[in-house]
Amino acid sequence: MKAPLLVYETANVHGGDPDSLIALVDALGKQTYARQAIKFHPISAETLSLPDFSYFGTYQKLEIPAARWADIIDRAKAAIGAVWLEGADLSCIRVLSENLDKVDGIKLQSSILENHEVLTALAALDLSDKTLTLNIAGYEVGRISEAVRRFRVLRPGRIALQVGFQAYPTAVEDALLNKIPVLRAAFPDLDIALADHVDANDPFARRLPLIAAALGCTIIEKHVCIDRATAPLDGSAALEPAEVAELGRDLTLMARSFDDRFIAAAEAAYLEKTVQRPIVRSGLAKGQLVAHEDLLYRRTDRPGLTMAEIEGLQRSFHILARPLAAKAPVVREDFRGAHIAAVVAGRMKSTRLPKKATLAVHGVPSVERTLENCLRFPYVRTVVLATSTTDEDSVLEKHTLGGRVKFWKGEPEDVIKRYLGACDAYDIDVVIRATADCLTMSPEITKILLEEHFASGADFTRVRAEAPGSAPQIFNVEALRRIDRLSGGAVYSEYMNQYVENNPEHFKIHWVDLPADLVRTNYRLTLDYPEDLKMYEALYAELERRNQVADLRNVIGVLDSRPEIAALNGGISQIYLQDPDLIAKLKIATRFPQA
Missing domain, CATH: 3.20.20.70 (Aldolase class I)
Structure with missing residues (x-):
């Protein structure tokens, strides 16, 4: 002035x-x-x-x-x-x-x-x-x-x-x-x-x-x-x-006393010297993300990032490259870019709809429709089809879309160990959990979940409400390792999210509310019964007639305008959401004894 x-x-x-x-x-x-x-x-x-x-x-x-x-x-x-x-x-x-x-x-x-x-x-x-x-x-x-x-x-x-x-x-x-x-x-x-x-x-x-x-x-x-x-x-x-x-x-x-500068050099130096920096509360493992609850704030002469800088790194999809000790500041070198992958669990074994993975849905094997859709997920470097080591599942290697999708054979019954095997094989840090029977899982919802997951510093992220089969779940691989270690063997590993949701004291869980136009809880978008196959056949035929891709908004548009298609499998519900005996059994079985 x-x-x-x-x-x-x-x-x-x-x-x-x-x-x-x-x-x-x-x-x-x-x-x-x-x-x-x-x-x-x-x-x-x-x-x-x-x-x-x-x-x-x-x-x-x-x-x-x-x-x-x-x-x-x-x-x-x-x-x-x-x-x-x-x-x-x-x-x-x-x-x-x-x-x-x-x-x-x-x-x-x-x-x-x-x-x-x-x-x-x-x-x-x-x-x-x-x-x-x-x-x-x-x-x-x-x-x-x-x-x-x-x-x-x-x-x-x-x-x-x-x-x-x-x-x-x-x-x-x-x-x-x-x-x-x-x-x-x-x-x-x-x-x-x-x-x-x-x-x-x-x-x-x-x-x-x-x-x-x-x-x-x-x-x-x-x-x-x-x-x-x-x-x-x-x-x-x-x-x-x-x-x-x-x-x-x-x-x-x-x-x-007035100046064109908004921040004086001495003022910046004062803040740098006196700011209470984020300090790790009680230790963090390699492969985790940093959340507010992981931190204390203290003055220290050791260099360290601000919370805004930590959040900026995580919003650009960085993850901890090494473990952090309690009371340690967080520095840039503690992070590296995360390898994000969609891991699709699929097997030929299916009692309600035999060999559904290779069944044609409007001329294309169902597993290939799922994998093509996963290749459209944003921020994803790798898509892996994870099946079992049993002989009957070897045929799925022929359905990796000409090598565009990686293939992994692992534990037949323990899905978590199978996931961990695939993640170790391909050096994956963050998993988009998908199943081969969800043909129209939404790339847009996946984008929202990934961004929310990294921004929040969570171990696990999922939606609060969805059209069944439209939304994946996001796991840090480190969280899957913790489930495997703390459970002593996840007997109900196909319900792997239950091991997180029923042990909130052990995991940072982030629930996401989707935009209303992406939520239709009355539509069933998964392939498990003959009725589901009929619905998908009619759905893809109508999408082809409209010259539309199987984007969730297009899918919802078809089912909203053609209720007779939605009605083909409208009477079927998710068994793990409706069976009270299974719900009670899972609540007990997925709790960690150490908790």
């Missing part, structure tokens, strides 16, 4: 003695403030008022011979650097015209703004390099706008609107600094000035200009004198040279 221009208002403090005025100029010439000017009032009683005016005699005493003004202005220009004149009457404008090249600014009181004589005299002068300050004391905003329009015609270098008036002295409550933001908003292209006449014996007389400058005033006009005690006139609000120096110093410091 640039320090404001400080205009020394001499007014009538000289009492009509030009030598007194020169002495004041010399005294102010010793000031060191960087942006300063001095203002004079070269008035004439005859052009300022009629003889019947009560102050006419006083004005006569204040007149300084016209011949002296040139010398005074020259001396002030040399000593202070900038000279302003009050445009109080035609005498002032005459002195202005005679010294135009030496004068930097003109100030007009609000009582002069409708003086056509003064306006006409000013119009004859080139003001293109002058500042024209219009005092607007007593003016409402609409009247100010009219005055600005009137004086723009003079084409001054710049126009400033000045608040404040002289009341010998002016009461603090009448300063009305609240006008400053109003004027800045109403006239954003104009400078705002302050004419301050608070009692100079009050210390606030040197504080009020600071407030005005902080509010946006770029010009501060302040009465000055050599000695208030001996000033014949206008001394009540006038600062003495030592006080002027103090004000100048404070205005300089005030300007320095």
Whole structure:
């Protein structure tokens, strides 16, 4: 922020003695403030008022011979650097015209703004390099706008609107600094000035200009004198040279306290030194994500990431590359890019719909439809078809879409161990759990779940409600290892999510609410019964007729518009959601003994 221009208002403090005025100029010439000017009032009683005016005699005493003004202005220009004149009457404008090249600014009181004589005299002068300050004391905003329009015609270098008036002295409550933001908003292209006449014996007389400058005033006009005690006139609000120096110093410091920077280097260093950094609460394993509940916050001299930086890394799909000890800060080197894969569990064994994995659904084996759909999942590097080591499942290797899908044979009954075998074989960190009988699992839902999973720092993420078969589940491979270790062998591993959901003290679980247009809990999108096969046959035939891919929104569109297709398997429900005996058995069997 640039320090404001400080205009020394001499007014009538000289009492009509030009030598007194020169002495004041010399005294102010010793000031060191960087942006300063001095203002004079070269008035004439005859052009300022009629003889019947009560102050006419006083004005006569204040007149300084016209011949002296040139010398005074020259001396002030040399000593202070900038000279302003009050445009109080035609005498002032005459002195202005005679010294135009030496004068930097003109100030007009609000009582002069409708003086056509003064306006006409000013119009004859080139003001293109002058500042024209219009005092607007007593003016409402609409009247100010009219005055600005009137004086723009003079084409001054710049126009400033000045608040404040002289009341010998002016009461603090009448300063009305609240006008400053109003004027800045109403006239954003104009400078705002302050004419301050608070009692100079009050210390606030040197504080009020600071407030005005902080509010946006770029010009501060302040009465000055050599000695208030001996000033014949206008001394009540006038600062003495030592006080002027103090004000100048404070205005300089005030300007320095504002800056174009939003953050100072020292401020940033302070935060860096004192910030309470995320510290690992009780240890984290390789392959985990970091959540808020994993952390404490402490000051430390060891380098470490902020929570925002940790979250930024995880939102870009990074995972812990190494274990972290308790009370350790988290650093960038603790992370690496995660290998995200869709692992599709599938077997030929099926009692309700034999060999369903290779059954044709509208001309394409069902497992291939599932795998093609999984290849559309975002952020996924690898898709793996994970089957068992039994001979009958070997045929599935022929359905890996020409090698675009990886193949893995593992545990026949323990699905978790089978998943872990596939993950170890292909160095996978985060698994999108899918099954070969969910042909239309949604890439859009998968995208939402993956982003939520990494952002939350979860071990496991799933939707709260879905069309059965439309949404996958997201596991960190490290969480699958924990299930295997803590369970001592997951007997019901095909229900692997139950081992997480029934042991929330051991896992960070993140539930996601989907957008309403992706949720249809009354539609069944899984292949397990002959009725499901009929539904899928009709669904894919209709999608083909519409020339649409099997995107979930398209699928929902078909089933919404063709309820007879949805009705083909509408009476079938998920057994593990409806069988009370199985639900009770799973709740007990999937709890860890150590819990």
